[in-house]
Amino acid sequence: MSIENDFALISDFDKNYCLQVFAPLPVAFTKGKGSYLYDTEGNKYLDMIGGIAVNSLGHGNPKLVGAISKQARNLIHCSNYYYIPQRSELAYRLCRASFADKAFFCNSGAEANEAALKIARGYFHYKGEDKYEIITAEKSFHGRTFGTMTATGQEKFSKPFAPVVPGFKYVPFNDIDAVKAAVGPHTAAIMLELIQGESGVNPADAEYIQAVKKLCTEKGILLIIDEVQTGVGRTGKMFCYQNYGITPDIMTLAKGLGGGVPIGAMLCTDEVAKGFQVGDHGSTFGGNPLACAAGIAVMEYFGEANLLDNVNLVSAALFEKLNKLKSKYGCIKAVRGMGLLIGIEFDETVIASGLREELFRNGFLVSAIGKSVIRIAPPLIITKAQALSFVRALDSILSTRMGGKPNPILNAFKNIGRKETPAMKALVEEKPAEETKPAALPEHEDELE
Numbered sequence: 537m538s539i540e541n542d543f544a545l546i547s548d549f550d551k552n553y554c555l556q557v558f559a560p561l562p563v564a565f566t567k568g569k570g571s572y573l574y575d576t577e578g579n580k581y582l583d584m585i586g587g588i589a590v591n592s593l594g595h596g597n598p599k600l601v602g603a604i605s606k607q608a609r610n611l612i613h614c615s616n617y618y619y620i621p622q623r624s625e626l627a628y629r630l631c632r633a634s635f636a637d638k639a640f641f642c643n644s645g646a647e648a649n650e651a652a653l654k655i656a657r658g659y660f661h662y663k664g665e666d667k668y669e670i671i672t673a674e675k676s677f678h679g680r681t682f683g684t685m686t687a688t689g690q691e692k693f694s695k696p697f698a699p700v701v702p703g704f705k706y707v708p709f710n711d712i713d714a715v716k717a718a719v720g721p722h723t724a725a726i727m728l729e730l731i732q733g734e735s736g737v738n739p740a741d742a743e744y745i746q747a748v749k750k751l752c753t754e755k756g757i758l759l760i761i762d763e764v765q766t767g768v769g770r771t772g773k774m775f776c777y778q779n780y781g782i783t784p785d786i787m788t789l790a791k792g793l794g795g796g797v798p799i800g801a802m803l804c805t806d807e808v809a810k811g812f813q814v815g816d817h818g819s820t821f822g823g824n825p826l827a828c829a830a831g832i833a834v835m836e837y838f839g840e841a842n843l844l845d846n847v848n849l850v851s852a853a854l855f856e857k858l859n860k861l862k863s864k865y866g867c868i869k870a871v872r873g874m875g876l877l878i879g880i881e882f883d884e885t886v887i888a889s890g891l892r893e894e895l896f897r898n899g900f901l902v903s904a905i906g907k908s909v910i911r912i913a914p915p916l917i918i919t920k921a922q923a924l925s926f927v928r929a930l931d932s933i934l935s936t937r938m939g940g941k942p943n944p945i946l947n948a949f950k951n952i953g954r955k956e957t958p959a960m961k962a963l964v965e966e967k968p969a970e971e972t973k974p975a976a977l978p979e980h981e982d983e984l985e
């Protein structure tokens with residue numbers, strides 16, 4: 537028995553046995569192809585959020601699936617006690633495509649940012665300078681670990697878990713005078729997103745970023761750019777910093793790099809690399825052959841499929857049509873972002889979560905940020921026709937003057953404690969008698985005598 541096609545059982549298990557930190561829509565996906573996802577009932581949805589900017593090559597991409605299948609057959613994991621060919625190759629490809637000289641691999645965006653924060657402090661420690669303070673922006677998002685939660689300039693993420701890590705300062709975004717005022721003798725680094733994705737898709741101004749870079753150079757401060765969401769083609773260039781005419785000292789990646797296989801990376805210059813000596817940092821899983829094979833396949837696919845051209849083509853069409861909707865409907869306050877990371881901000885007459893549910897019921901998946909922003913971050917392989925079908929759906933929903941009331945069905949997703957139904961028990965307990973016998977171990981051709 538498998539629960540895969542039984543949504544009632546899936547949600548029952550979830551409510552009873554998974555920690556209730558998410559508020560999922562009432563759906564489970566079991567298959568994906570290209571830009572589409574299919575639920576347990578076989579319903580088809582256009583994936584305009586791509587696993588939150590993760591499924592860069594869409595779903596079931598033959599190149600990515602082929603690469604990880606082949607790698608899984610050869611070797612899934614081996615430790616960092618040894619050289620790993622895929623890790624070496626991915627590091628080379630990423631450094632070649634960016635400002636960086638060295639790469640460190642991990643498993644998520646938060647871990648990549650932890651590595652960035654640590655190496656920035658380590659750099660000044662080994663230089664013998666008393667610099668440890670990190671300046672980050674208000675409304676930023678850098679992750680959920682203690683270091684990255686502290687770096688995140690939104691108190692709501694860290695308040696229940698105080699005290700946070702010492703040595704952080706926060707400044708308003710896009711305000712160079714505030715950064716200048718915050719810099720002091722102990723400032724080690726300034727850490728910024730170029731588009732604040734998690735607080736409503738707010739792009740940095742080019743003059744601001746260029747002025748921050750200049751300040752960093754003048755004062756000997758490291759510039760950390762968090763490209764966990766914006767990196768790997770999302771904004772129409774391989775890395776978002778390339779849209780700004782600057783180079784950082786440290787850059788972090790995750791999300792789109794593995795096309796869905798968990799991977800994170802912290803990239804830096806040779807100079808900054810002095811901040812970590814052997815044993816200073818590490819990861820059991822980071823840089824494993826499977827995840828790095830996925831990263832290589834994603835990087836290769838950009839060249840083979842002219843993916844950046846597609847991002848720019850679809851992006852231009854989306855911005856044009858969404859701005860037309862903005863002129864048509866007074867409730868749209870702004871359309872902003874870059875490439876295929878776009879936020880649509882509404883006034884108070886539209887509640888973003890309600891609109892997200894209405895789109896979902898019409899077969900379109902997006903995310904809602906706060907009360908007023910709908911974010912789209914579709915697979916980078918999405919076609920113009922597919923993307924414009926989303927704009928038409930939005931148009932039609934707005935034209936029927938969707939009130940924006942959240943769907944009450946969401947309230948059913950509450951933590952209700954531990955419950956074990958007969959159907960749940962059957963999953964683990966009802967085994968035919970012969971299956972309970974221990975399986976014979978596979979024979980090894982080369983076992984030691």
Ligand SMILES: Cc1ncc(COP(=O)(O)O)c(C=O)c1O
Pocket residue numbers: 644645646647649677678679680729733734762763764765790791
């Ligand atoms: C800019 C940014 N940094 C860091 C993170 C954290 O990444 P992860 O959830 O993989 O730890 C996110 C996740 O949304 C992000 O958008």
